[in-house]
Structure formats: C-alpha cells, structure tokens
Amino acid sequence: MHSPIADYLQEVLDTVRDDTGGEVAGYIPELAAADPDVLGMAVCTVDGRVYTAGDADIEFSIQSISKPFAYAAALTDRGFATVRAAVGVEPSGEAFNELSLEAESRRPKNPMINAGAIATHQLLVGPHATVAERFERARSFFSTLADRTLELDERVCTSELATADRNLSIAHMLRNYGIIDDDPHEVVEGYTRQCSIKVTVRDLATMGAALVNGGVHPQTGAQVVTPAVARETLAVMAAAGMYDSAGEWFTRVGIPAKSGVAGGLLGALPGQCGIGVVSPRLDRHGNSVRGIKAFHRLSDDMGMHLMESEPHGSTVLRSTTVRDGETWFALQGAVQFIGAESVLAAFQDDTTATGTLVLDLSRVDRITDVGRRMVLEGLRRFVLDGREVVLVDPDGKLPNPDLGDGTFPTVRAGTARGR
Ligand code: GLN
Numbered sequence: 001m002h003s004p005i006a007d008y009l010q011e012v013l014d015t016v017r018d019d020t021g022g023e024v025a026g027y028i029p030e031l032a033a034a035d036p037d038v039l040g041m042a043v044c045t046v047d048g049r050v051y052t053a054g055d056a057d058i059e060f061s062i063q064s065i066s067k068p069f070a071y072a073a074a075l076t077d078r079g080f081a082t083v084r085a086a087v088g089v090e091p092s093g094e095a096f097n098e099l100s101l102e103a104e105s106r107r108p109k110n111p112m113i114n115a116g117a118i119a120t121h122q123l124l125v126g127p128h129a130t131v132a133e134r135f136e137r138a139r140s141f142f143s144t145l146a147d148r149t150l151e152l153d154e155r156v157c158t159s160e161l162a163t164a165d166r167n168l169s170i171a172h173m174l175r176n177y178g179i180i181d182d183d184p185h186e187v188v189e190g191y192t193r194q195c196s197i198k199v200t201v202r203d204l205a206t207m208g209a210a211l212v213n214g215g216v217h218p219q220t221g222a223q224v225v226t227p228a229v230a231r232e233t234l235a236v237m238a239a240a241g242m243y244d245s246a247g248e249w250f251t252r253v254g255i256p257a258k259s260g261v262a263g264g265l266l267g268a269l270p271g272q273c274g275i276g277v278v279s280p281r282l283d284r285h286g287n288s289v290r291g292i293k294a295f296h297r298l299s300d301d302m303g304m305h306l307m308e309s310e311p312h313g314s315t316v317l318r319s320t321t322v323r324d325g326e327t328w329f330a331l332q333g334a335v336q337f338i339g340a341e342s343v344l345a346a347f348q349d350d351t352t353a354t355g356t357l358v359l360d361l362s363r364v365d366r367i368t369d370v371g372r373r374m375v376l377e378g379l380r381r382f383v384l385d386g387r388e389v390v391l392v393d394p395d396g397k398l399p400n401p402d403l404g405d406g407t408f409p410t411v412r413a414g415t416a417r418g419r
Helices: 004-016 063-078 080-086 114-121 131-146 154-162 165-176 184-195 201-211 227-240 243-252 289-302 337-349 369-384
Strands: 040-045 050-054 257-259 264-269 273-278 317-323 326-335 356-367 389-392
Touching: 004 040, 004 050, 004 289, 040 201, 050 201, 063 080, 063 114, 063 131, 063 184, 063 201, 063 227, 063 257, 063 264, 080 114, 114 165, 114 184, 131 184, 131 201, 154 184, 165 184, 201 227, 201 264, 201 273, 227 243, 227 257, 243 289, 264 289, 273 289, 317 337, 326 337, 326 369, 337 369, 356 369, 369 389
Parallel strands: 326 356, 356 389
Antiparallel strands: 040 050, 040 273, 257 264, 264 273, 317 326
C-alpha cells in the first residue's frame, strides 16, 4: 500500500505551491541567490517513521532553527542556572535581530532571537572553549539528532560573516553588559558557523522528533537530551520561536516551532512528531510564507493544535464490578494525572466497607510516574481501612508497588481480560 500520509503531505504542498508571496532573505547575499521555488516537507513520528513530499532531500542552511538545538546543548553543557543567568525565556515581541535585552539584568529576552542565540552559543562546551570547539559541539550534536553527519555551508557562512555588522554590534553590546566574555568577533563567527550547518527537511523533522519524544531519539533509541532539557526547549519554541509573530502563530497553529531565514520551518508536536518544511520566500517577520501555510493546513486537518481538547472525559476507569465479594476496578489506556484522579474518585465512591479490592491493570498501556504514585496512595488508604488489596498486573505496568510503608499488595497471577 502506498502511504496515505505521504500522499496527504504531497497534497498540502500542492495547495501552497502557487503562493509566490514574500521575498528570499536579502541581507545574506548567498541566501538571496537561493532558488525561491524549493518546496519540501517531512514528518518524523515518535516511532521513527519518516514521510516526505517535494524537495525533501535538498540541503539548505539551518539558520535560526539551530537556536533551539544550541539552547538544548547549552543547557546540557552548563546547566539550567548558568544558562538562565545569560538569557531569559520571555517572548520579545520584537524582530529577531533586535537587541531586546531585559531592563535590569540586561539578559537577552530569549534564546530564539539573535541576541539570545549569540549569548547561548558562547555557553557551549565551557567558559574558555575555542570557536572551533563550540562549532564542533553544535555540528556533532545536530548530527546526532539528525542521525547523519551534517556539514558546514562555507559559502553561506563566508557570505553572512562579510555582512554581519548587525550581529557584531549585538555581540559588542552583550559584552559591554557582561553577558558574554568572549571576543565579539569570535562569538559571531561561531554563531554564524552554527547557523550555516546544512540540513534537509528530513533532518529537521528527525531532530524535532527527538525533542518531542522525551529526549529519546526515535530511530537510534539514544537519550540525546534529558526530558527536562527537551521540555524546556519546546517551551521556549512555543513562547518565542516565531519572533514577533509568536502569539499569532501559537493561537493559529498551536505547535512549538522555529523558523530560519533560509526558509526552513520546524514544528515539534509533543508526544507525536517533528515536522520540517522548506520554502525560501519569507514574510516580514522572516518566516517562510508557504511554510506557514502548510502548517495551517496540517494543524487544521490533523488536529495538531496543542490547545485543542476533546470532550471525552477520562476513559482510564474501564469498569467497576462486584464479584464473589470482591470489588474489581479495571483500568485501561495510559494512566496520567486525570486518569489516576478518576480512579481515586471511584475508590472514594466505593462504599463496600469490607471485602477484597482487586485492581486489574491487564488492559493498561502505561502508567506515568504521577499516575503510579496516585494509584498506590489510593491502595495504601484502602489497606489502612483494613481492606485486602490485590493487584492483577500481568505485564508489570506498576513496578515495585510499595504502598509507602514497605508493604505490597497481593499480586494475583494471570490475566483478567474480558472482565
Ligand atoms: N544567521 C541568521 C542571522 O543571524 C539567522 C537569522 C534567522 O534565521 N532568523 O541573522
């Protein structure tokens, strides 16, 4: 069977193809020479499957889409406190190349604008790292995320460095305020090299998929960043990834994202997929015109808006039945906070003052840490009430069911499916 998903992506591209609005970035001469008609798209799922359409294997410079990944690397290398001291997490509401510093701390407002990304770049590796070491850290980390060796586009890099007055002046101001220690020329050189790493939309989708999968690479299985770093990176993308149109973007599309002036656009949908689109013509904010349109379609058609919720309530509590003097609570699906809350509410409603309580987990897919703690607390309280508690957990979804005092519920073997 030919995948309907690949066909769908192709259809999305076809519906945006005729829009020739916007302009290719002109302030970097080499980018002005780019083919404006390039159009490609890729989706990488948390299971590591990749779907592509259009120019999915054409390389372009990553530009500002390097910023969230460099931020993740800096958090990993230096820790949250050190990074936070140098750069904030507030949307700037200003263009990507404005200085946008906080009034008192003089920190750049966030790591997605140039000032914040320059400050972030100089945190890579360690305090006295060289330009080459910092660039190599970015290049090798991006390569790990893309699961292939990424290279520098020398022409784009040389071209941008020749016209980098604005970023140089930002770096000088950052040094003036003590936000960076390095020589401004060196920081801008390293940052510009980081922006000039060549990627495809397939790479972007794969890199994004690692962030939305708790930091575990969906193809290699490697833990590439901690869950905390992945979460923070996505949060900053949601708040500021689309610069001065971040609010408009998040209300309309609802997917954490980052754009680059070469026309790339990365979307990262937590728990689901990474999405890469490329189309070089940009709007006045510096975001890809057709890329944005493609994301509008995806968000609408596929229900990808993060703020969208369905009125189904919780389905974790599958059934409550009384059999042979035993009260059975059968759970199903993924047990998170609200699922566990519905279980605790059912426990609370159980007015049987005596008798054995059986918790049947045979249809449960997974229990999050908070779900586990809440369910165990419910069981502990039943035990305190003098009830016998039995667990049916053939797949071990509730490992180490310590009731908090070193005692464990009775585990009954066998599956109870069908109850
Ligand atoms: N290298 C570019 C710059 O610093 C990146 C900007 C962007 O992609 N928005 O100006």
